[in-house]
Amino acid sequence: MPFLERDGDVFILYLGDEGQTDSENRFHPDWITAIHAKLDEVEAHEGPAALVTYATGKYYSNGLDTDWLFGNLDKSHWYLDQVHTVFTRLLTFPMVTVAAVQGHAFGAGAMLATSQDLRVMRADRGFYSLPEAALNMPFTIGMNALMTTALPRQTAVEAMTTSRRYGGPDALAAGIVNQTADGDGVLAAAVARAAAATALHGPNLAGIKSGIHRPVLEAFAVPTDPSNLSFG
Numbered sequence: 001m002p003f004l005e006r007d008g009d010v011f012i013l014y015l016g017d018e019g020q021t022d023s024e025n026r027f028h029p030d031w032i033t034a035i036h037a038k039l040d041e042v043e044a045h046e047g048p049a050a051l052v053t054y055a056t057g058k059y060y061s062n063g064l065d066t067d068w069l070f071g072n073l074d075k076s077h078w079y080l081d082q083v084h085t086v087f088t089r090l091l092t093f094p095m096v097t098v099a100a101v102q103g104h105a106f107g108a109g110a111m112l113a114t115s116q117d118l119r120v121m122r123a124d125r126g127f128y129s130l131p132e133a134a135l136n137m138p139f140t141i142g143m144n145a146l147m148t149t150a151l152p153r154q155t156a157v158e159a160m161t162t163s164r165r166y167g168g169p170d171a172l173a174a175g176i177v178n179q180t181a182d183g184d185g186v187l188a189a190a191v192a193r194a195a196a197a198t199a200l201h202g203p204n205l206a207g208i209k210s211g212i213h214r215p216v217l218e219a220f221a222v223p224t225d226p227s228n229l230s231f232g
Contacts (some may be wrong), residue, residue, distance in 0.1 A: 008195060010051070015055040022058070026062050035138075043094065052187070052191055061108065096198075098194045120205045163231035
């Protein structure tokens, strides 16, 4: 399950269990609940603060928990609405957020990184990818709005229609991430970016983010219609 550490005024939210390097950090319902609980802890902090999300091992996040989803297709609309709550929470979080993408970020994992203000990606290992087209899976209305708004237009078209895998340098060139770092320097680079913005913590920043992302938030507010979902 996710856990928190601190580096000065920067909170580091680890997406997987401490010491577990083989976790894919998928969006299981229990994982979603745990993420919100940790975000509650961070949000309750008074004073300067910023947030970095990070993982260890091969994956930053491998996206939807397809094992759970295919075993509970009657709850698919509920499940996807729960996934959306993580994205909307981060889009409006009252402090600067930085995704430290040390490994693969696939599907909802890529969207998790994209829901944050800034992204630092490892230069020499790991891919950012939206595999939905290749997997014959749809984007929800909210997911579509997030990706087509947050990414440069042509990058969004390519990423969403071809399921291309972007390594760090390609992701930087495509405008997906703000910075790359070598090896284990990803976390340090992300923390440095976050530390420079801890004074911005507060409701004013949350309001600014809500204004910036209003169309995306409105799209996520539309309940998922199970009749529009099909999983190949």
